Amino acid sequence: MRVTEKIIEGLLWLSALITILVTIGIIWVLLSESIGFFKEVSIVEFLTEKEWTPLFANKKFGIMPLVAGTLLTTLIAIAVALPIGLTIAIYLNEYAHARMKQIVKPMLEVLATIPTVVYGFFALTVVTPFLQQFIPGLAGFNALSAGIVMGIMIIPMISSLSEDAISSVPRSLREAAYGMGSTRLQTSFGVMVPAASSGIIVSVILAISRAVGETMIVAVAAGQQPRLTMNPLVPIETITTYIVQVSMGDVPQGSLEYKTIFAAGITLFVFTFALNNLSFWIKKKYQEKYD
Amino acid sequence: MTNSELNRLKDKAFQIFGIFCTFIGLVVLAIFLIDIVMEGAKRLDWDFLTSLPSRRASQAGIKTAWVGTLWILVLTTLIALPLGVAAGVYLEEYGKKGRWANFLEINIANLAGVPSIIYGLLGLEIFVRQMKLGSSLLAGALTLSLLILPIIIVTTREAIKAVPRSIRDGSYALGASKWQTVWNQVLPASFGSILTGIILALSRAVGETAPLIVIGALAYVPFTPSSPLDEFTVLPIQIFNWTSRPQEAFLTNAAAAIIVLLLLTFLLNGIAVYLRNRQQRKVKW
Numbered sequence: 001m002r003v004t005e006k007i008i009e010g011l012l013w014l015s016a017l018i019t020i021l022v023t024i025g026i027i028w029v030l031l032s033e034s035i036g037f038f039k040e041v042s043i044v045e046f047l048t049e050k051e052w053t054p055l056f057a058n059k060k061f062g063i064m065p066l067v068a069g070t071l072l073t074t075l076i077a078i079a080v081a082l083p084i085g086l087t088i089a090i091y092l093n094e095y096a097h098a099r100m101k102q103i104v105k106p107m108l109e110v111l112a113t114i115p116t117v118v119y120g121f122f123a124l125t126v127v128t129p130f131l132q133q134f135i136p137g138l139a140g141f142n143a144l145s146a147g148i149v150m151g152i153m154i155i156p157m158i159s160s161l162s163e164d165a166i167s168s169v170p171r172s173l174r175e176a177a178y179g180m181g182s183t184r185l186q187t188s189f190g191v192m193v194p195a196a197s198s199g200i201i202v203s204v205i206l207a208i209s210r211a212v213g214e215t216m217i218v219a220v221a222a223g224q225q226p227r228l229t230m231n232p233l234v235p236i237e238t239i240t241t242y243i244v245q246v247s248m249g250d251v252p253q254g255s256l257e258y259k260t261i262f263a264a265g266i267t268l269f270v271f272t273f274a275l276n277n278l279s280f281w282i283k284k285k286y287q288e289k290y291d
Numbered sequence: 292m293t294n295s296e297l298n299r300l301k302d303k304a305f306q307i308f309g310i311f312c313t314f315i316g317l318v319v320l321a322i323f324l325i326d327i328v329m330e331g332a333k334r335l336d337w338d339f340l341t342s343l344p345s346r347r348a349s350q351a352g353i354k355t356a357w358v359g360t361l362w363i364l365v366l367t368t369l370i371a372l373p374l375g376v377a378a379g380v381y382l383e384e385y386g387k388k389g390r391w392a393n394f395l396e397i398n399i400a401n402l403a404g405v406p407s408i409i410y411g412l413l414g415l416e417i418f419v420r421q422m423k424l425g426s427s428l429l430a431g432a433l434t435l436s437l438l439i440l441p442i443i444i445v446t447t448r449e450a451i452k453a454v455p456r457s458i459r460d461g462s463y464a465l466g467a468s469k470w471q472t473v474w475n476q477v478l479p480a481s482f483g484s485i486l487t488g489i490i491l492a493l494s495r496a497v498g499e500t501a502p503l504i505v506i507g508a509l510a511y512v513p514f515t516p517s518s519p520l521d522e523f524t525v526l527p528i529q530i531f532n533w534t535s536r537p538q539e540a541f542l543t544n545a546a547a548a549i550i551v552l553l554l555l556t557f558l559l560n561g562i563a564v565y566l567r568n569r570q571q572r573k574v575k576w
Contacts, residue, residue: 004470005469013381016377016378016381016386018440019395020395023401026413029416029417030412084315087312091313096309106564108316113560117534118549118552121327122326125534184302185301186298188305213407215408220534240406243412269405272404275404
């Protein structure tokens with residue numbers, strides 16, 4: 001009996017240990033292949049060169065164009081999702097009836113369950129043609145529609161996390177504001193949002209991290225042309241799209257081109273790892289504690 | 292206009308803006324779904340579901356894709372379910388609070404935030420190359436299992452946490468060992484919530500495209516897989532492949548395949564929501 005108990009506990013412990021092994025595995029895989037890459041390409045060139053053409057005859061290995069593409073689509077997505085998501089959070093908390101909140105929240109969650117390749121299809125076949133009616137210079141592949149659609153996808157992420165943050169602000173603060181004669185709007189922006197600011201910031205950071213790592217929307221709709229630009233109307237390429245592009249093609253294992261996807265991968269990992277841990281740190285340090 | 296009237300006006304204006312924002316996402320979603328159904332419905336028939344892929348859009352079907360998706364779904368469940376639940380049970384029932392537990396917790400939160408494409412790179416190196424599984428169903432399912440492991444662990448822990456102390460104490464008082472308590476009391480009591488979490492995690496796995504592309508799942512597979520070591524394609528990859536072709540007819544195919552994929556995702560989510568509601572009604576501690 002004792003022995004069986006111990007064996008079972010050991011097996012459970014091993015399962016928990018796997019999560020650590022996964023992290024070690026990710027870091028090891030990314031590092032070992034990237035080191036091979038950086039033996040052939042200097043890290044200075046990687047960070048400062050302004051072109052990314054590993055698949056062409058004239059190879060240049062500057063990650064900047066891919067980083068710029070990633071930042072551009074992320075920026076557009078957040079510009080769409082933050083105002084809408086935050087407004088929804090405030091509206092559901094301060095204006096809407098409890099019943100409406102109950103109905104609307106799960107409906108918004110549906111947005112987050114749709115596979116991203118489907119959003120990509122939407123960006124390419126619906127949003128881009130629609131925008132082309134107003135923006136004549138808009139290319140068939142562009143950062144703008146990919147970014148907008150990505151923004152729609154992450155609305156529920158911001159609205160739901162911000163809503164949790166706002167609703168955990170104690171009633172007494174809200175009632176004090178109403179007692180002073182504030183309108184709902186003044187209460188929201190004067191009291192509730194500042195009091196919930198750490199939670200709201202965390203939701204935005206997590207949304208940025210999600211947008212940076214998003215792959216299929218940009219792979220379908222943003223193009224495959226690494227370009228150091230902040231122009232949202234032309235085709236660009238993100239870090240994630242590049243990894244997909246190489247994976248789809250016939251690149252021999254062990255070649256320099258093959259190693260580039262791990263160098264791109266480690267860049268992506270560093271960004272999201274930093275963002276995620278920043279959000280944990282803020283959550284821990286600045287979480288308002290009320291009694 | 293007095294100051295207070297102005298404030299009230301601003302308040303009203305924001306209310307309208309709030310309603311607008313709340314529904315814009317849903318309206319866009321509705322437009323999109325209608326567009327897809329209008330486009331895809333004309334292509335969606337029995338032949339489309341039972342035909343192999345083809346270079347001609349009008350003859351191409353999604354048989355290999357949906358069979359591949361079902362394979363992946365089953366294999367991923369078989370791998371991720373025992374692992375995730377076991378890890379969740381360990382962390383909640385056995386693990387001692389302290390630095391180690393803290394570290395595990397931060398680590399799992401971090402894993403949940405790693406982009407799915409990075410899991411693809413992990414799977415490519417470990418499963419496809421080191422373990423020599425090739426671009427097989429098994430390699431794909433293992434990769435997706437690692438991807439959804441954090442979600443399953445977190446939901447398992449929350450489900451177990453909701454089981455009250457008194458149930459455990461009662462079991463111990465009758466002389467049950469720790470594992471007997473977990474297996475006979477805690478897990479059955481929290482099974483509904485755990486199942487909900489697992490189904491939600493699986494619906495995520497079904498829609499994943501990027502990691503499977505990275506491990507080398509093919510866009511064109513002329514046969515349906517018959518063992519876990521066969522090469523495969525899945526619905527999202529088939530959709531991606533058709534979407535990236537210039538011909539209009541392939542876009543129609545993509546829309547039809549999207550209808551099938553969305554039905555599957557919504558079905559899984561629907562089951563999860565149904566189970567959650569039933570669970571909430573049934574359990575009153």
